[in-house]
Structure formats: C-alpha cells, structure tokens
Amino acid sequence: MTAMLVAIAPAHGKATKQGTGAYPATYEERPDLPDHVVYRPARLAALGREKLGIYVWGNGGCSADGTSSRNHLLEIASQGYLVIASGRIPRTPSTPQAAPTPGARLTVETSTGLLSDAIDWAQRENGRAGSPLRGHIAVDKVAVSGWSCGGLQALSTAQDPRVRTAVIMNSGFFKDGASPISGVTSDKALLAKLHTPVLYVLGGPSDIAAANGADDFRCIGHVPAAMINIPVGHGGTYMQPHGGIGAKVVTAWLDWQLKGRPNAKAAFVGQDCRYCHDTRLTLERKRLN
Numbered sequence: 001m002t003a004m005l006v007a008i009a010p011a012h013g014k015a016t017k018q019g020t021g022a023y024p025a026t027y028e029e030r031p032d033l034p035d036h037v038v039y040r041p042a043r044l045a046a047l048g049r050e051k052l053g054i055y056v057w058g059n060g061g062c063s064a065d066g067t068s069s070r071n072h073l074l075e076i077a078s079q080g081y082l083v084i085a086s087g088r089i090p091r092t093p094s095t096p097q098a099a100p101t102p103g104a105r106l107t108v109e110t111s112t113g114l115l116s117d118a119i120d121w122a123q124r125e126n127g128r129a130g131s132p133l134r135g136h137i138a139v140d141k142v143a144v145s146g147w148s149c150g151g152l153q154a155l156s157t158a159q160d161p162r163v164r165t166a167v168i169m170n171s172g173f174f175k176d177g178a179s180p181i182s183g184v185t186s187d188k189a190l191l192a193k194l195h196t197p198v199l200y201v202l203g204g205p206s207d208i209a210a211a212n213g214a215d216d217f218r219c220i221g222h223v224p225a226a227m228i229n230i231p232v233g234h235g236g237t238y239m240q241p242h243g244g245i246g247a248k249v250v251t252a253w254l255d256w257q258l259k260g261r262p263n264a265k266a267a268f269v270g271q272d273c274r275y276c277h278d279t280r281l282t283l284e285r286k287r288l289n
Contacts (some may be wrong), residue, residue, distance in 0.1 A: 017071050019078020020242050021251075023047065026072060027077075029089055033121045037066030037113060039073045039083035044136055051138035052082040053258040056157070058117040058150025060109035060170075060238075062184060065090050069147060072236075072243035072250075079251050080095055080259075084118035084152070086110040107182050110150060115144055115157040121161075141258040143167060145250070147236060148209060149181055155216075156185045156187045159193055165257040167250055170234050172212030191216055197224040197288075199253045201246055217284065224287040226268055227254075230280065242257030245280050 016023035023041030068088030087112045126137035131169035146154035151171020158166040217227040237244025255264035266273040274281045
C-alpha cells in the first residue's frame with residue numbers, strides 16, 4: 001500500500017522551550033494574519049542590525065495546530081528567524097492523531113496557500129507603519145519547510161520565485177504520482193521546476209516517508225541538494241528539547257542559505273564537513289560546492 005504522510009500531534013502539557021539561540025523566542029496569533037501562528041524573538045530590540053530571515057512552515061498531517069512542532073519552531077526563531085506556521089493555537093489540549101485507514105484519503109485542515117499567505121504578510125509587515133517588526137525582516141531571505149503532509153505543501157510552495165531554499169522534513173512526493181491526501185499536490189514533475197537549493201531531512205528506515213523523500217533526492221539533479229537521515233522514524237525530533245538534532249541541522253542550513261555564514265556552510269560542504277562524520281545522522285549531497 002502507499003504510505004500515508006501523517007504526524008502525531010504532541011499534547012500541550014509538554015514544556016515549551018524558548019530556544020537556545022541569542023534571541024529567546026515566543027509565539028503568537030496575529031489578527032491581521034488569520035490561520036497562522038507567528039514565532040519570533042521576544043525582544044525585537046535585541047536584534048540590533050540583524051534582520052530576520054523568513055521560515056514558513058506546513059504542519060505534520062497538514063493539521064490546524066500551529067503549535068504542534070513548537071519546540072522546533074521556537075528554536076529556529078531564537079536563532080534570528082521569523083517563523084510562520086499554518087494553523088492556530090489550540091484552545092484545548094491537542095490529542096494524538098489516529099493512524100489513517102489503509103487506502104483511505106486524508107482530508108487536510110490547512111491549505112497549501114497558507115504558506116504563500118505567510119510570505120505575503122511578512123513582506124508587507126516589514127514596511128507597515130506601526131508594526132513592531134518594521135525594518136526587522138529580510139524580505140528577500142525566504143525558506144519554505146514542513147513536516148510530512150506539510151512537507152508536500154512546502155514542495156509546492158517552493159515554486160514561488162521569492163523562495164531562496166526549501167527544507168523538506170519526513171516527506172516527499174509519492175512515487176506513484178497520485179496523492180492520497182485530498183487538496184495536496186503530489187507530482188514528481190514539480191521537482192524539475194525547483195529553482196533553489198533543497199534539503200531533505202528524513203527519519204531513516206522506519207520513516208514511512210523516507211522512500212518518497214529519497215526518491216525525490218534521486219530525481220533532483222539541476223539544483224544543489226542534500227539529504228540527511230536521522231534514524232528516529234517519521235516522528236522526527238520536533239518536540240525533543242529545543243527541537244533536537246533536527247533543529248540544529250535546519251538552523252545550519254538556513255544560516256548558510258539565507259545568511260551566507262561560512263561556519264554553517266562547513267556543516268555540509270567539503271570532505272571534512274561537520275555532518276559528514278556525525279554519528280547521529282547520515283548525509284548525502286549533490287552539487288554542494
């Protein structure tokens with residue numbers, strides 16, 4: 001049977017972290033951005049001259065819980081990024097999502113278009129009079145990302161010319177070309193239209209989406225690409241303290257692709273790159289010069 005991309009939403013009783021970066025982060029809903037949760041440094045004045053790169057996120061299961069990966073997203077925000085997830089802050093504790101019935105089609109709670117809406121809002125907000133974020137956003141430094149079903153949304157949104165890089169986590173287009181998820185595109189032909197570097201972060205052999213993601217990586221030959229496998233399964237490390245090793249990998253990629261930091265590039269490039277010999281994961285690369 002075709003593997004379904006579904007994520008388990010954690011209970012809200014788990015402790016929320018502020019991230020380990022220089023800018024302890026918070027999250028909030030904004031009345032001018034419906035159906036999104038915004039993660040950002042709590043003290044914007046502490047940024048000084050640093051500008052926030054934009055990281056838009058599709059949730060596991062394409063769920064409407066914009067806090068389901070909050071430890072991961074708070075960690076990214078604490079490193080100097082404006083993170084925007086689809087969905088809302090639940091008013092009652094989350095409950096785990098049940099595994100889908102084999103062969104059944106999933107119905108999503110958030111649309112792919114919400115990721116583009118998040119980019120639109122961030123770019124407007126940087127220039128809006130009275131916005132606390134005014135002048136703090138690097139409007140041309142945009143990354144799209146997502147977990148599982150949200151990763152499929154990110155792959156579609158990556159076609160947007162404003163996007164500088166894509167980070168696809170525990171996800172990949174289905175091999176048979178047919179999506180079992182209503183309203184979410186799964187089309188390998190879109191891989192040929194990618195115009196930016198792309199990073200796949202997969203969960204190793206027990207990840208139900210690993211085969212799809214690995215096949216995507218095999219198909220991509222025209223843009224720089226990397227594939228990291230962390231052998232933790234489809235659930236990733238999202239709700240480990242500070243997002244675990246997955247958040248460290250993503251931060252390094254963003255710091256390289258959006259901020260041009262040589263130390264971050266050294267995590268992926270060269271025979272002695274940091275992730276080349278990290279026993280917690282495996283790394284494969286294409287065109288990363």
